[in-house]
Amino acid sequence: MKLKNLEMALEKLNTFERPRADLEQYQTPAPVAARLLYHALMQGDLEDRSILDLGCGTGVLTCGAAMMGAVSVTGIDIDARAIQVAEANARRCGISATFITGDVSDQTLPLDGPFDTVIMNPPFGAQKKHADRPFIDRALLAGKVVYGIFNQGSLPFIQSYIEGRATIESVVAAAFPIKKTFSFHKERIREIPVEIVLLRRIEA
Numbered sequence: 001m002k003l004k005n006l007e008m009a010l011e012k013l014n015t016f017e018r019p020r021a022d023l024e025q026y027q028t029p030a031p032v033a034a035r036l037l038y039h040a041l042m043q044g045d046l047e048d049r050s051i052l053d054l055g056c057g058t059g060v061l062t063c064g065a066a067m068m069g070a071v072s073v074t075g076i077d078i079d080a081r082a083i084q085v086a087e088a089n090a091r092r093c094g095i096s097a098t099f100i101t102g103d104v105s106d107q108t109l110p111l112d113g114p115f116d117t118v119i120m121n122p123p124f125g126a127q128k129k130h131a132d133r134p135f136i137d138r139a140l141l142a143g144k145v146v147y148g149i150f151n152q153g154s155l156p157f158i159q160s161y162i163e164g165r166a167t168i169e170s171v172v173a174a175a176f177p178i179k180k181t182f183s184f185h186k187e188r189i190r191e192i193p194v195e196i197v198l199l200r201r202i203e204a
């Protein structure tokens with residue numbers, strides 16, 4: 001599937017019905033999701049690979065990964081209502097995925113080790129400081145490589161946070177348009193500069 005076609009397919013997916021600001025429920029924009037997935041495809045980290053989408057929300061990345069030939073895709077989100085939207089989106093795309101309602105910090109969830117690739121658009125920590133940290137921690141336990149979307153300017157933090165656990169392999173800049181969703185949004189639309197960061201776990 002070409003990048004443009006993937007983007008068009010992802011544009012059609014339903015979004016959060018009643019998004020929660022405290023969970024930073026912003027659907028990953030189709031162009032950003034397609035960019036991340038294509039990057040993973042080109043690196044050999046998507047096709048025929050087992051994929052985990054942390055904080056899958058409405059399932060944009062989950063559905064896209066399955067469409068691009070992942071052998072299995074699992075999505076996890078703390079919000080059961082978001083998971084319902086993701087399940088409906090998966091049916092709409094005709095893809096098969098496993099969805100789990102749970103907290104990425106929950107150590108009892110059977111997520112560690114078995115995945116080739118983790119994809120994620122974690123909360124940036126705008127509402128709850130350090131909300132992205134449990135995502136990075138879980139991602140590095142769950143998969144060998146991680147493709148994550150982070151606020152531009154987060155690299156020095158990521159670099160020090162993953163020290164000894166992973167290395168940064170590449171960084172791709174993108175624009176993340178956020179439409180007016182919550183009462184504290186003043187503009188109709190605002191473009192947030194983000195970076196798609198590829199982390200590779202250091203194997204012991």
Ligand SMILES: C[S@@+](CC[C@H](N)C(=O)[O-])C[C@H]1O[C@@H](n2cnc3c(N)ncnc32)[C@H](O)[C@@H]1O
Pocket residue numbers: 023024025026027028029054055056057058059060061076077078079082102103104105121122123134
């Ligand atoms: C920026 S959104 C990701 C959106 C998703 N990629 C999509 O396209 O709909 C962040 C997601 O992380 C979820 N989330 C926040 N904290 C979480 C946690 N501790 N464990 C699991 N999911 C969490 C939110 O519910 C939200 O769906």
